[in-house]
Amino acid sequence: MIPVQGFEGATVAVLGLGRSGLASARALRAGGAEALCWDDNPAARDVAESEGFTCADLTRPGAFENVSGLIVSPGIPHLYPKPNPVVLAALRAGVPVDNDIGLFFRSFATAEWQNFDIAPKVVAVTGSNGKSTTSALIHHVLEQAGRGTQLAGNIGRGVLDLDPAVDGDVIVLELSSYQTDLARALTTDVAVFTNLSPDHLDRHGGMGGYFAAKRRLFAEGGPDRAVIGVDEAEGLFLADQLSEGPGDDRVIRVSVAEKLSGPGWQVFARKGFLSEWRKGRQVGSIDLRPIRGLPGTHNHQNACAAYAVARTLGLAPKVIEKGFASFGGLPHRSQIIAERDGVTYVNDSKATNVDAAKKALGAFDNIRWICGGLEKEGGLGDLAEATGAVRKAYVIGREAAGFAMQLKGVEAVVCNTMAEAVRQAVAEAEAGDTVLLAPAAASFDQYDSFEKRGEDFGAEVKRALGF
Template identity: 45%
Template sequence: MTPVTVFRGKRLALFGLGGSGLATARALKAGGAEVAAWDDNQASRDKASAEGIPVVDLASADWAGFVAFILSPGVPLTHPQPHWTVEKARAAGVEIIGDVELFFRERAKIAPAAPVVCITGTNGKSTTTALIAHVLRQAGRDVQMGGNIGTAVLALEPPAQNRVHVIECSSYQIDLAPSLAPTVGIQMNLTPDHLDRHGTFENYGAIKERLVAQSDIAVIGVDDEPSKQMARRRAASGRPLVKISGEQPLDEGVFAGITANAGKLDTRIVQVRDGKPKVVANLAGIGSLRGSHNAQNAAAAFAACFALGLSAEEIAAGFKTYPGLAHRMEEIGRVGRVVFINDSKATNADSTEKALTSFRDIFWILGGKAKEGGIESLTRYFPNIAKAYLIGAASDLFAGTFDQDGRVAYERSGTLDVAVAAATRDAQAQPGEGEIAVLLSPACASFDQFPNFEVRGDVFRALVKALPGLVPFGAD
């Protein structure tokens, strides 16, 4: 835990007692603040009360007595309309902040030079966060990882000169963190998202840009126009900037060069300094970093770790042992030349697209509760599909898509266990040489057969691990 001492002896209001909210209340209490906490959910209030956190109905509280209001990031600040607590705080002139802001204020007080890496962007930020943390740990650094991924930021150990914090930041968290000023700030990419909470794409982008605008070193992806504009504004400021790309060569910065080699895609990470390019890592054979989407993630991770003093050799070594995130292109293991990939988090076609670009001979397990548009946007990748196995409620819809012009051979498996057995059978019988993938990338929500994508992925993992002759990831 990071006790928040900057409000010692002060009275604060807090709304939201879920995971991060409860961690924030604990940290404030440990730091000597007086907290008046509330949540609309009775069970959450009861849990806080059981820990000795004062629960106060903020609807009838005297807001003039609060020096700050701590809002959980999942609660609307501006759109579609401000939460009622936000209106109360504004009427009383009370500042509204979040847990990331508390972390940075505490850092400024106890260890202002403590290294912190913050990562944001529409896509890839979780993988990039986990990859940076892994590389730093492999190099012997004391690392704390959390924020929008895994552990709430105030549940991490406190900032210290010899400790690196690697924090994933959502737009909601950035919007509540005016003092956010990391050592290295990373902006991966920007596409329309969360517009129901930010109103417009322009506002969403402006919030994301705060993270890199206030960082000591900015690492910015330039593969989309809005992020490219951010990089131009950062360059014009004269402050340190490292551009990254997963798609194109750069005259300065870090980019990924992708080439075809014996039917596989080899990705080399190239660092350009003073106009001189140098290959600093090769992702070929690293299953957890396969695919063009991971090229930008690796480029960002390299730039951040290099900025923190790691050598290119240390970073490349860390890449080789990165296990990946559960349910995100997670390599479970192999049976012969058949590799089994758990991409259960791909709950829509856009997410599945990344998986279908990562292999050339795919036995694809898909289905569940379909999203709007189905899989029509994926038809250009159908040549990569050897056969598909349909599960769940979307089976009829997807079968109709595959039947058009005989695009893809498929069978209706119904359930995941039947699909895994059938895909394994067919993949092992496939003639030829080279890698074959049995891929769970459903392009659907899980709610027809599973409570969430995690359970769906866990079931797939268990089924695969029970296969005869499986060599688990990392064991070969």
């Protein structure tokens, strides 16, 4: 646990008592503060009270008298589409609003660091797609290299549940836009921007607000190094904003769309080969094609970003390549779950938006595509350019018929349920095919989460194959 600094003897309100909220309350208490908790769910309040925390309705008049701060869980809106009433009350009372990420950055460094030979570092990864895989890959490479490292944030543990840093420790954080948007402190050593595509637009008031939330990791934190995916205009703009000129190697530009050149520091992948260039010459390369845990161009982008971070931390290219080779991938992200009779079954349930689905579709040939779910804003129009390898689509979800009608140029069958989609795909698949779950939609019409959807896909595949 990371005890929170700066609130000793003060009362701090905590809104939302899920994983991050309870961890915040515990860390505040460990730092000598009193946590005043609230959640609309009585069961969540019961859990907090069983741990000795005081729960009080923060919507009541005068609730923020003598309160020094409000810590908000990431799922709770603080501005768009409209502020939660508790957040609005705190704003009107002039009470500073923060989240667990802000508490972490104000509390992670301690006086004990003066005795360390190597100061701990924090690597933070944000972006629309690939941030989980990139974060996990960085963590894996560091572990394989024998470096002390912990993984947290939007993946793994909550940030305040981390162990206090030891000499030379590297903390790897995956941070969503919900987390970067509100944190009052974001002082990373290395910050990564993978890419940007439309997502969570209602929460951020549009695309500009969404990009602004991501940009805060760099503008507010001032990282020593920034690794920036430059295949979208926003990434190009961000890299330019952070750089003092073409040769400024504090900014490492990453691409899978083109060969990068110039006097600075670049890492790019073309036709499955990763290349690192510095000061106009190549200094490292990795053949990514045989690495099964990183299939497709989108994973090659993740590999480029992870490679760049590892290089900033002093790892040699051969050490990084060895770490890549042993990386098994993450559940629900281009995860190979079965192979039989020449057919490969891949779970990419995390492909919850059109851009992520396009990248998944681009990673495989001869695809039998299971898709559908709760459609996100913007529709499916952009998917047409990525469906060339699709042999047939099997559409699930409450609105499967409407979803299928938008798949222009693709043979599609309405299956409604995962069980039926898997049954038909397995029956029709031939050697060389890939049965791919890449929904291009949220899961909430049928499942509690994309993880539950992916688990159901895996269970149905095993049932159909007789595992």
